[in-house]
Amino acid sequence: MIRGDISELIMRLTSAGEWEEKDEKVLSTLRASYKFSPGFTERVVDAIAAVQHDFYNDFALRLSSLLTKVVVTGVAATIILAISVFLSGGEISLDSLLGFTNATDESIICLLTGN
Amino acid sequence: MRVLSYSDLKDEKLIDLSLEGDRKAFGEIVERYKSMVARTVKGMLGDVVYAEDIGQEAFIRLFNSLPEFRGESKLSTYLNRIAINLTLNEIKRRKRSGSVVSDIGYGELNPSLDVADENDHDRRDAHEILNTALQTIEPKFRIVVVMRLLEGYSTKETSDILGVPVGTVLSRLSRAQEQLKKILIKLR
Numbered sequence: 001m002i003r004g005d006i007s008e009l010i011m012r013l014t015s016a017g018e019w020e021e022k023d024e025k026v027l028s029t030l031r032a033s034y035k036f037s038p039g040f041t042e043r044v045v046d047a048i049a050a051v052q053h054d055f056y057n058d059f060a061l062r063l064s065s066l067l068t069k070v071v072v073t074g075v076a077a078t079i080i081l082a083i084s085v086f087l088s089g090g091e092i093s094l095d096s097l098l099g100f101t102n103a104t105d106e107s108i109i110c111l112l113t114g115n
Numbered sequence: 116m117r118v119l120s121y122s123d124l125k126d127e128k129l130i131d132l133s134l135e136g137d138r139k140a141f142g143e144i145v146e147r148y149k150s151m152v153a154r155t156v157k158g159m160l161g162d163v164v165y166a167e168d169i170g171q172e173a174f175i176r177l178f179n180s181l182p183e184f185r186g187e188s189k190l191s192t193y194l195n196r197i198a199i200n201l202t203l204n205e206i207k208r209r210k211r212s213g214s215v216v217s218d219i220g221y222g223e224l225n226p227s228l229d230v231a232d233e234n235d236h237d238r239r240d241a242h243e244i245l246n247t248a249l250q251t252i253e254p255k256f257r258i259v260v261v262m263r264l265l266e267g268y269s270t271k272e273t274s275d276i277l278g279v280p281v282g283t284v285l286s287r288l289s290r291a292q293e294q295l296k297k298i299l300i301k302l303r
Contacts, residue, residue, distance in 0.1 A: 006245055010295045014288045033242040034154040036167055041145045044174045045138050
């Protein structure tokens with residue numbers, strides 16, 4: 001199968017229908033010559049596994065970093081609140097930190113209803 | 116009772132298994148369609164070293180887009196579209212950067228073709244002639260020849276895959292035919 005066969009195939013490129021049987025024989029030989037090197041499938045599967053591994057590692061790192069930021073911010077906010085409560089009230093307790101100082105039923109109803 | 120192997124499974128089942136994280140199932144998809152992708156990519160780019168990377172990238176893109184694959188077209192068609200787009204983008208990218216698109220050197224770049232027996236010698240000859248001729252025509256003409264000649268698609272199927280009217284496919288085939296005829300005469 002050489003130039004003559006290819007030229008014939010090229011001549012019939014524009015025919016809309018199926019290839020003739022003799023063309024198919026030439027074409028199947030030609031098509032078989034296009035291939036990737038051995039081990040291609042394994043390399044693709046390994047590459048996908050590596051990409052997934054990177055994705056999960058990246059996700060875990062981002063999540064860990066986010067959680068650290070949330071914890072640090074929360075601790076800082078609690079310390080600032082404790083200092084401000086101490087400075088304004090002269091004492092510090094769990095109730096004062098949570099805002100329950102002098103909380104009575106009436107004051108809560110007043111707060112909720114506005115009356 | 117015969118135990119089903121991955122090669123017995125239909126594409127749909129392999130897709131489901133791949134989505135569940137079964138790597139062997141996706142490996143079977145690669146095994147099933149790697150020749151098709153090789154024909155598209157190497158037919159367009161020639162036997163260049165990076166053709167294999169483009170083929171690999173096509174399968175990785177397919178894997179990543181499997182959750183969105185609704186089965187409206189065949190998996191082979193879907194994958195071929197990905198391979199075509201990647202290949203055309205690579206040609207554009209290399210053209211922009213001024214690097215060589217085709218660097219044919221079969222003996223060293225494609226060891227599978229470096230064989231001595233007569234049949235393989237003929238096959239290599241045909242492969243080299245076609246590749247040399249294909250690399251000299253514009254990518255938009257080259258792709259229709261690859262689809263029609265190497266992938267065996269009809270003009271209608273080619274038009275569907277490339278998203279252009281049948282008339283355009285036919286006119287591009289005709290233009291490609293004229294150019295290839297001239298080139299093949301020069302190659303004599």
